[in-house]
Amino acid sequence: MECQIIPEKCIACGLCQVYAPDIFDYTEEGIVLFKNDPHALIVTVNSQDDDAVTTAYRKCPVRAIEIVKNDQTDS
């Protein structure tokens, strides 16, 4: 699946890195970015990380994380 971040919405709560530490990291101000591609706003997530990213997406209090495309609806 693909995951999008919307840094303008991020309130630097830190929850997404708790749930998906391999995917999310932060700027010096605590604003979300992708750990492996800090300049990207959309990345393709490996299937083994789907659950962690989905949890982070659900927990983000301001919906600064979006699931763009979910091609494994039932895994």
Ligand code: SF4
């Ligand atoms: S959970 Fe949402 S608001 Fe909190 S740091 Fe991550 S993207 Fe930002």
